[in-house]
Amino acid sequence: MNNKLNASKFALAGGIWLGFYYMLTTIGAMIGLPGFHPLAELLTQFYGPYGYSISGLGVIVGGLYGFVDGFICIGLLIWIYNKLMK
Numbered sequence: 338m339n340n341k342l343n344a345s346k347f348a349l350a351g352g353i354w355l356g357f358y359y360m361l362t363t364i365g366a367m368i369g370l371p372g373f374h375p376l377a378e379l380l381t382q383f384y385g386p387y388g389y390s391i392s393g394l395g396v397i398v399g400g401l402y403g404f405v406d407g408f409i410c411i412g413l414l415i416w417i418y419n420k421l422m423k
Contacts, residue, residue: 340422344415351411352404359403363396 359380365373377391380399389398 341419342415344412344419347415348408348412352406352408355407355410356400356402356404359399360396363391363399366391367393367396 362373362376362380366377374391380389381391383389384399384402387398387402389395389402
């Protein structure tokens with residue numbers, strides 16, 4: 338029985354999901370939705386030195402950083418899973 342998962346497809350899906358999530362978080366903070374500003378401030382602490390801010394440009398930058406983070410983290414997680422399933 339082959340229980341291996343396709344790491345590249347999961348990594349791509351994780352990157353898209355987290356990038357979209359960071360973008361929505363930034364947009365939510367920009368328009369003042371309750372609960373979004375603290376999370377966007379946390380993103381600013383992590384990615385502020387690299388160009389992220391709660392702004393229109395921050396939506397794009399946050400989406401890119403989210404995609405990279407999701408791609409790497411989910412890809413690594415699935416890679417470890419596949420190694421353990423050998």
